[in-house]
Amino acid sequence: MSYIAKLRSAGPVGNLKSTLEQIVKELGPNPMLGVSGGLDSQILIHSFASQAIPFEAAMLHLPGYNDGDLENLKVLEQKYNFKLTVIELDIHNSFGHDILTEYYETGVLPDYILYRHFVSKLPIDCNFVQGLSAPIVLKRNVDGKQKLFYVDSLNHPHRELNRVLSALPREGRIINLNDDPRYISSILHDSFYTAMMYSYDYLRGNRVEKNKVEMGDAELYHYFVRPILYANYWDDLIYSTKIDFLGNIDWPQDRYNYMQNSCYIDYNIFKKFLEKDNATLSIPDNSSRLCFSK
Numbered sequence: 022m023s024y025i026a027k028l029r030s031a032g033p034v035g036n037l038k039s040t041l042e043q044i045v046k047e048l049g050p051n052p053m054l055g056v057s058g059g060l061d062s063q064i065l066i067h068s069f070a071s072q073a074i075p076f077e078a079a080m081l082h083l084p085g086y087n088d089g090d091l092e093n094l095k096v097l098e099q100k101y102n103f104k105l106t107v108i109e110l111d112i113h114n115s116f117g118h119d120i121l122t123e124y125y126e127t128g129v130l131p132d133y134i135l136y137r138h139f140v141s142k143l144p145i146d147c148n149f150v151q152g153l154s155a156p157i158v159l160k161r162n163v164d165g166k167q168k169l170f171y172v173d174s175l176n177h178p179h180r181e182l183n184r185v186l187s188a189l190p191r192e193g194r195i196i197n198l199n200d201d202p203r204y205i206s207s208i209l210h211d212s213f214y215t216a217m218m219y220s221y222d223y224l225r226g227n228r229v230e231k232n233k234v235e236m237g238d239a240e241l242y243h244y245f246v247r248p249i250l251y252a253n254y255w256d257d258l259i260y261s262t263k264i265d266f267l268g269n270i271d272w273p274q275d276r277y278n279y280m281q282n283s284c285y286i287d288y289n290i291f292k293k294f295l296e297k298d299n300a301t302l303s304i305p306d307n308s309s310r311l312c313f314s315k
Contacts, residue, residue, distance in 0.1 A: 023306040026173040026284035028291075030300035031206035038254035040207035041068045044198060051193065053106075053147035054078040055140070058090030060251055061153040063097065063258045065198075070101040077147070079106040081139040086270065093259050108142050110135065112270065121272060131272040133185040140186055148193045149186070154179050155247065156205045157239050158288055159279070160221050169218060169288035171209070173304070176278050206295040209288075213250040217242060218288070283308040 034040050045052075045068045052069070056062035056078045069076045078098075082091050091107065098105045110116065112135070120134045140149055157172040174180075179199045186195045198204055208214055217224065224245060228236045236244070251258060284304045294302060 024175045024282040024284070025306070026286075026302075026304045028173065028286075028294070028302040028304070029202045030297040030302075031202035031295045032298045033296070034203050034206045034210070036254060037204075037207040037211060037250070038064075038068075040203050041065070041198075042072060044201055044204060045069055045074060046072060048150065048196060049148065050075075051146065051148050052076045052150050052196070053143060053193075054150045055152050056080055056094060057087070057152060058093035058097070058259075060248060060258060060260075062094075064251060064255055065150070065153055066097055066101060066103070067255055067258075070103065077104045077106065079108060079139075079143055079149075081136065082107050082109045083112060083270075084109065089261060093261060096259065106143065108139050110138060124273060129185060130181075130274070131270070132274070133182050136182060137185050137189065141189055144193075145190070146192045148196055149191075150196045150198065151179060151182065151186075153204075154199050155239075155242055156199075156208055157279070158209070158218070158242075159238050159285075160225070161285075167222075169221070170285040171288050171291040172279050172283055172285055174279050174283035176282055202295060206292075208250075209292055209295065211250055213246055213253065214242070217246045280308050282306055 035043075041064065045065070052074075054062070054065055054069070054076055056066065057080065062078075066076075066078065078094070080091065080094055082088075094105055094107075097103075112120065116138075120131050120138075123129065123134050124131050143149065154177075157174070157177070158169055159172055160167055160169050162168075177199075179197055183195060183197050221241075224241045225238060228241065248260065252260075284307055286304060294300060
């Protein structure tokens with residue numbers, strides 16, 4: 022059966038900061054935040070701490086790969102006075118071999134298998150909150166005309182990870198904030214994000230390489246716009262150089278396949294849809310019927 026996107030509108034929303042604070046206020050008791058020490062983790066931590074909402078956090082530490090993230094989190098732990106659980110895993114022994122063996126047998130990417138092991142070591146009754154990721158908007162040539170599309174995909178990394186984690190025997194919930202339409206709307210309607218859409222061709226034409234691979238369109242926001250957008254609302258984040266430590270591990274990586282099980286929706290139409298009250302929209306997979314060229 023082909024994928025069908027089932028979208029919900031957001032209604033009126035505030036800016037990203039106020040929207041995220043409202044969302045986390047509704048999560049209920051016993052949240053355990055999956056954090057890395059990067060910018061997304063910091064704004065999530067800040068959204069809880071600034072409202073005095075009790076929470077704990079957990080980090081996957083791979084010695085030699087994300088030591089800087091651990092140092093950032095230790096600073097944040099002291100600053101905001103929360104309990105940080107650090108789960109250390111060593112992929113340079115038989116454990117790493119077992120991960121690759123499972124990948125070749127099941128097709129589940131090593132990153133997700135690794136993260137499943139991480140979450141499996143946390144208390145089974147905690148409500149685990151996945152980290153934040155940005156909505157995807159891509160510009161593509163359709164029938165000779167350049168158009169911007171919001172992309173809803175079964176292949177979004179946070180959804181694939183959610184499917185893997187949901188298979189764990191747990192009493193607590195796996196919470197994914199990334200599909201909350203209020204979160205999506207607060208980013209797409211932000212003035213900095215809008216400015217990125219106007220300058221999309223410039224950013225794409227001047228993209229750089231990351232890990233010796235040309236940076237994808239979806240990463241333009243992540244590296245060039247997101248830090249400025251966040252700084253507009255949070256003036257005390259740690260802006261250290263962020264290393265994609267999983268990308269430096271020598272095993273198969275996710276390149277975000279949006280050419281199947283994906284729905285492309287006109288960006289401007291989708292923004293107007295998000296503004297409606299209590300509206301829903303179902304769109305079948307249209308990726309195979311659209312002839313995209315970058």
